[in-house]
Amino acid sequence: MQPDPGAIFEEQRPRLLRLAYRMLGSHAEAEDMVQEAFLRWHKAEGVEVPAAWLTRTVSRLCLDQMKSARTRRETYPGTWLPEPLIEVEDDALRPDNLTLSLMMALERLSPLERAAFLLHDVFGQPLDEVAQIVDRSPAATRQLASRARAHVQVDRPRYEVTRDTGDALARAFFDACRSGDATVLGAMLAEGATLHSDGGGKVSSYPNVIEGAENLVRLFLGLQRKFGEQMQFLGATIIDGLPGFVSRVDGNLQTTALEIADGRITALYITRNPDKLSGVIRH
Structure with missing residues (x-):
């Protein structure tokens, strides 16, 4: 019996999606590249090592896509962040330990x-x-x-945070933002902490990287005064290997990933571009 080409491809699909996402930083583009490889796979003949052939095909498709993506990102409104990868059970995209x-x-x-x-x-x-x-x-x-x-x-990163510790820090940070507790915020942020915010020109965000704990505390206190009770915590999670949480601020969904060293937050990555959050909604 001849091997089923469809079954062979499906066995490779999780690895190919993982590779394409890591090369492109976009779930939608990764799925497009893998789908194109699927179409080419069904037309291919005489493939002796399917895994190698598929890896090569997806990689070359991604290389072409990366060249055009770099051009698009030169005109991207504000900071560009990869689409957030929310960790779920048996997630096929997380065995590589990239953050x-x-x-x-x-x-x-x-x-x-x-x-x-x-x-x-x-x-x-x-x-x-x-x-x-x-x-x-x-x-x-x-x-x-x-x-x-x-x-x-x-x-x-030189420091690893356990899941329980990361969840607790994420919740404590959100609670301090929502209550406007400047003392707690100041204690949680490292002196040189940075904030990266991606709204994609679709929703409000901060186009430039914001640096320094004092500046960040002022920023979060301003958000609390403006939105206060409208800030909703939707759950702690792991976002591309970093502790974080999903929330709503000013009515818009967002993810916040926290980079942590020595128990303090050294960087925050906030994704608000709705085009990058469809996977968050599904999960």
Whole structure:
């Protein structure tokens, strides 16, 4: 009996979606790339190693998409953040241990550097196979991965937070914002904390990165005075490997991911662009 092509593809689909999302930072675009690979797969003949063929096909599709995405992001309104990946049970996109902050570090890489790093360091593809995918020599591909690794290591979080601790911190932070408790907010924020907010030009957000605990406390106190009781906590969760929560502020859904070191918040990533929150609504 001949193997069922559809069954072979479905077995690979979770890994292909994970790869495409990590390369593109977009669920919708990742699904589009995997669907295009599915169409090509059904037309392919004589494929000896389906996993390798599909990895190569999806990677090359993503590389083409990444080049156009970089151009679009040059005109993106304000800060761009990856679509939030909410952790759920058996989530196929979370075995690689990349966090949102590392996804942001990947954004500073060239498409080829990002592809080489993800394929080799994260997804374990042999270097010679990666070289074929990115159409470079093995030596050049090794340099691409090395440069990417150096950039990413600078941003790799050195502290891990347990799920219970992360949930408690997320809830405590929201409660302090909602009550306008400046003392608690100041104690929770590291001195050099930063806030990154993505509204995509669709809803209000802060177009530039805001730095410093004092500035952030003033910002959150201003939100409390303006919206107060309208701020709704919808649940603590894990967002791209970071503790965080889903909430509503000024009537709009948003996710807030918290990067934490030594028990204090060093960075906040707030996604408010409704185009990036359809997965949050589903979950």
